[in-house]
Amino acid sequence: xxxxxxxxxxxxxxxxxxxxxxxxxxxxxxxxxxxxxxxxxxxxxxxxxxxxxxxxxxxxxxxxxxxxxxxxxxxxxxxxxxxxxxxxxxxxxxxxxxxxxxxxxxxxxxxxxxxxxxxxxxxxxxxxxxxxxxxxxxxxxxxxxxxxxxxxxxxxxxxxxxxxxxxxxxxxxxxxxxxxxxxxxxxxxxxxxxxxxxxxxxxxxxxxxxxxxxxxxxxxxxxxxxxxxxxxxxxxxxxxxxxxxxxxxxxxxxxxxxxxxxxxxxxxxxxxx
Amino acid sequence: xxxxxxxxxxxxxxxxxxxxxxxxxxxxxxxxxxxxxxxxxxxxxxxxxxxxxxxxxxxxxxxxxxxxxxxxxxxxxxxxxxxxxxxxxxxxxxxxxxxxxxxxxxxxxxxxxxxxxxxxxxxxxxxxxxxxxxxxxxxxxxxxxxxxxxxxxxxxxxxxxxxxxxxxxxxxxxxxxxxxxxxxxxxxxxxxxxxxxxxxxxxxxxxxxxxxxxxxxxxxxxxxxxxxxxxxxxxxxxxxxxxxxxxxxxxxxxxxxxxxxxxxxxxxxxxxxxxxxxxxxxxxxxxxxxxxxxxxxxxxxxxxxxxxxxxxxxxxxxxxxxxxxxxxxxxxxxxxxxxxxxxxxxxxxxxxxxxxxxxxxxxxxxxxxxxxxxxxxxxxxxxxxxxxxxxxxxxxxxxxxxxxxxxxxxxxxxxxxx
Numbered sequence: 001x002x003x004x005x006x007x008x009x010x011x012x013x014x015x016x017x018x019x020x021x022x023x024x025x026x027x028x029x030x031x032x033x034x035x036x037x038x039x040x041x042x043x044x045x046x047x048x049x050x051x052x053x054x055x056x057x058x059x060x061x062x063x064x065x066x067x068x069x070x071x072x073x074x075x076x077x078x079x080x081x082x083x084x085x086x087x088x089x090x091x092x093x094x095x096x097x098x099x100x101x102x103x104x105x106x107x108x109x110x111x112x113x114x115x116x117x118x119x120x121x122x123x124x125x126x127x128x129x130x131x132x133x134x135x136x137x138x139x140x141x142x143x144x145x146x147x148x149x150x151x152x153x154x155x156x157x158x159x160x161x162x163x164x165x166x167x168x169x170x171x172x173x174x175x176x177x178x179x180x181x182x183x184x185x186x187x188x189x190x191x192x193x194x195x196x197x198x199x200x201x202x203x204x205x206x207x208x209x210x211x212x213x214x215x216x217x218x219x220x221x222x223x224x225x226x227x228x229x230x231x232x233x234x235x236x237x238x239x240x241x242x243x244x245x246x247x248x249x250x251x252x253x254x255x256x257x258x259x260x261x262x263x264x265x266x267x268x269x270x271x272x273x
Numbered sequence: 274x275x276x277x278x279x280x281x282x283x284x285x286x287x288x289x290x291x292x293x294x295x296x297x298x299x300x301x302x303x304x305x306x307x308x309x310x311x312x313x314x315x316x317x318x319x320x321x322x323x324x325x326x327x328x329x330x331x332x333x334x335x336x337x338x339x340x341x342x343x344x345x346x347x348x349x350x351x352x353x354x355x356x357x358x359x360x361x362x363x364x365x366x367x368x369x370x371x372x373x374x375x376x377x378x379x380x381x382x383x384x385x386x387x388x389x390x391x392x393x394x395x396x397x398x399x400x401x402x403x404x405x406x407x408x409x410x411x412x413x414x415x416x417x418x419x420x421x422x423x424x425x426x427x428x429x430x431x432x433x434x435x436x437x438x439x440x441x442x443x444x445x446x447x448x449x450x451x452x453x454x455x456x457x458x459x460x461x462x463x464x465x466x467x468x469x470x471x472x473x474x475x476x477x478x479x480x481x482x483x484x485x486x487x488x489x490x491x492x493x494x495x496x497x498x499x500x501x502x503x504x505x506x507x508x509x510x511x512x513x514x515x516x517x518x519x520x521x522x523x524x525x526x527x528x529x530x531x532x533x534x535x536x537x538x539x540x541x542x543x544x545x546x547x548x549x550x551x552x553x554x555x556x557x558x559x560x561x562x563x564x565x566x567x568x569x570x571x572x573x574x575x576x577x578x579x580x581x582x583x584x585x586x587x588x589x590x591x592x593x594x595x596x597x598x599x600x601x602x603x604x605x606x607x608x609x610x611x612x613x614x615x616x617x618x619x620x621x622x623x624x625x626x627x628x629x630x631x632x633x634x635x636x637x638x639x640x641x642x643x644x645x646x647x648x649x650x651x652x653x654x655x656x657x658x659x660x661x662x663x664x665x666x667x668x669x670x671x672x673x674x675x676x677x678x679x680x681x682x683x684x685x686x687x688x689x690x691x
Binding site: 092097109111112113174 | 632634635637638639640641642643644645646648649652653655656657658659660
């Protein structure tokens with residue numbers, strides 16, 4: 001584990017994934033039928049944008065769900081710390097309160113609960129009593145505007161009957177309203193048309209440019225590089241078969257764009273060889 | 274308050290009916306009709322009024338009525354009609370105590386009374402007819418529209434309340450009526466009847482909020498009859514009582530009638546709630562939409578039987594029924610039985626029912642936003658009712674229902690499903 005020269009507090013900053021092994025089923029410490037993540041190490045610093053790219057079945061969603069504490073996924077060993085606080089073993093709401101946000105690939109519908117009520121409840125849970133109802137209202141209207149969303153959206157039931165684009169916009173609205181320390185965007189570009197993707201990019205960039213959002217560290221999980229045309233990544237990692245097989249700068253995404261995952265798969269096979 | 278000390282007769286017997294008539298008179302229901310109704314009550318089996326319905330598993334025939342004193346009081350006199358909607362009165366609406374309604378408004382009363390009800394079909398309707406000792410008659414003349422809701426409050430006592438609510442809307446009339454039932458005594462018993470009679474183009478919004486005490490027994494039979502292009506929005510919240518049996522039927526007898534039915538119940542503790550709704554399409558182009566949301570918690574038990582009946586002449590009928598039940602504890606149980614009887618060809622009919630628990634995916638989604646498990650469950654459970662609750666008339670009523678549902682969740686607690 002790296003120990004940079006500056007003080008201990010600084011050294012603990014970041015969303016740090018260390019030697020993470022995880023899979024579906026089983027219980028903590030006892031593997032289930034399939035181990036999907038086979039030792040992941042990542043360090044997402046505040047304000048940075050990391051892209052984690054990988055083909056289908058490489059373990060991208062398993063990583064997202066394991067970090068957020070989905071009950072169907074089990075971490076068998078390793079650790080995920082958020083500014084020094086261990087997340088593994090915490091209930092999902094405690095992880096959110098620690099500052100983690102997951103934008104879902106397939107957000108669940110909650111019929112009967114309005115968007116406004118849901119976000120208000122969530123905001124109060126992660127930041128108790130920080131906004132008066134009037135200020136909350138002003139803030140949510142501002143964020144809606146950035147996302148090109150109509151105010152009528154607020155009275156609809158959470159994700160109930162939403163189109164793919166509306167669901168992702170709602171994820172971005174929640175991200176902006178909750179302003180976490182670290183955000184995982186799981187396949188946020190999937191199923192989006194160009195306009196929706198632009199709106200998502202605009203929303204994330206506006207958040208990163210804002211006072212409350214400038215220190216958010218992002219982990220963008222994606223199959224295709226196209227979302228990275230809208231949100232600039234500082235670091236790109238390639239995930240294959242549960243391992244990060246290559247890390248680099250933004251240029252790595254271009255390699256995937258041009259040549260797909262096969263070339264990298266061949267490289268890895270050769271080096272393991 | 275009970276008159277039991279000075280009476281030797283108890284239960285729902287001929288002697289009890291004698292005592293009732295002797296004490297209060299027969300009122301608006303002639304004595305022979307009461308006696309016939311009692312005879313039918315004694316003959317009819319206590320079974321579902323809907324064809325194909327099963328006997329309730331907590332056999333209603335065993336319902337113990339032996340301690341009732343149906344003639345002990347006429348709650349009718351306690352109804353404060355003067356305070357009911359002065360605006361409606363100014364518009365020419367009649368609001369009268371049931372017992373004197375026939376005497377004072379003979380023509381209007383006779384036109385409506387019995388128009389929607391066939392007491393031969395139901396044992397409890399017969400019982401309520403025989404012992405009627407309370408109630409309200411509301412007549413809205415043709416063309417009169419009133420915006421403010423008329424609120425009727427009934428209070429059940431341990432001596433037995435038999436309220437009769439008779440509502441008649443003339444052609445093109447429009448009104449909103451809220452019927453509330455509470456209880457003043459713990460072991461209250463109420464067995465009521467309501468008849469809703471709508472002439473052509475009338476529009477009635479009728480909501481029922483039942484909040485009787487936790488040991489009360491409440492039985493209600495409500496029947497509607499709709500003329501051409503008449504519209505009825507009926508909503509039912511059965512929230513209180515230990516045992517509830519609530520039956521509703523809408524007869525759509527002329528072209529273009531529409532019925533909307535919304536029912537909500539939430540069995541907690543050791544509550545039993547049994548609800549039946551039936552929409553009958555007896556004429557062309559009649560439509561109905563039924564939405565039922567129910568939940569069980571603790572050892573709450575429930576049964577919902579929903580029937581859509583489309584008769585042979587009902588060409589172009591369009592009916593839907595959606596019934597969803599949520600189980601919030603292992604000890605709770607809800608039976609959901611949607612049914613369709615269709616005798617016409619060119620109709621649209623849909624029914625669907627689900628019984629399930631809160632989904633893990635919904636829970637995880639809410640928890641991932643920082644909402645703790647108990648709060649997430651509460652939010653999702655209350656949200657589950659919302660598509661039905663939001664259809665009740667008036668903000669005040671909707672908020673009361675929401676609060677009552679919250680209280681049930683708070684009392685029983687959630688979070689046992691982790």
